[in-house]
Amino acid sequence: MIPYTVESRDDTGLYNAKMGIWLFLASEMMLFGGLFSSYIMLRAGAFSWPVGASILNVPIGTLNTIILITSSVTMVLSWTALKERNFKRFRMFLGSTIGLALLFLVIKSFEYGAKFEHGLFPRSSTFMAIYFTLTGLHGLHVIGGIIVNAYFLLPGSRMWQREPERFTNRIEIAGLYWHFVDLIWIFLFPVLYLL
């Protein structure tokens, strides 16, 4: 029996998974921080830098921002549904979160495709290199979130019958990760698309 999956530890005041996810998110902050730092350095060292809006599709980027923000709301509502002991509503909201995440990726893939058609690849310029690196890494995080959430929606949801509190905590943890993915995009969007 793994301890502290539901009840909080006396010393931290947190259950273990929550402690773990915050430490993981701290390492993620440093990962993206390093790349943001690279972006700043590349831009500061360049003689000229293109305005993102002149190369990237701002309406598509805005749409994807709205999709990701909406998925954050459905994610937190799925957790609230579990606290209300409403498993049906939980499935609806978590399913919506996955659907929105997939929509985000589909739109992103069309965006990438359009860039490739115009001969814009990571090797084309410093701007395109950092654009593909940052959005590509973010996209991988979206895929990771979809896999985790799909597991909790389907096979992982059996835990709800046996240990509802523990399952609710798992969804909270998955939610913290998902909100972090949204948070990164909140900074990526203006930095890459608008400035």
Added chain:
Amino acid sequence: MPEHTHTGKEKQMYFLVFGGLLVFTVITVVSALYLKLPLITAVLLALVIASVKATLVGGFFMHLFSEKQIVYLFLGITFIFFLGLLTLPLAQHHGMLHGGQVLHSNKSGMDPSH
């Protein structure tokens, strides 16, 4: 207070935050594309708006406004290193740190367009 009343208020708050995030997204796009601000002002404004949005997501969706002290400690330490990661290379680039001229001497070798 019954659980459903408590979560009802929570849900109301989440929808309010959602509305706020959408409004700030529109403000970000409009200010960047239509206000024609000088670059430094545009960058600062975009970062301030992004920070406000991040505060809304972190504070309400991630419950950081009511989290345990140890989480603030983790994030505080991470933020200090994050700031270092952002500012130290820039300080070096501008020659503010000892040995900054090394990077400047390389600048002529950089090709900004490729």
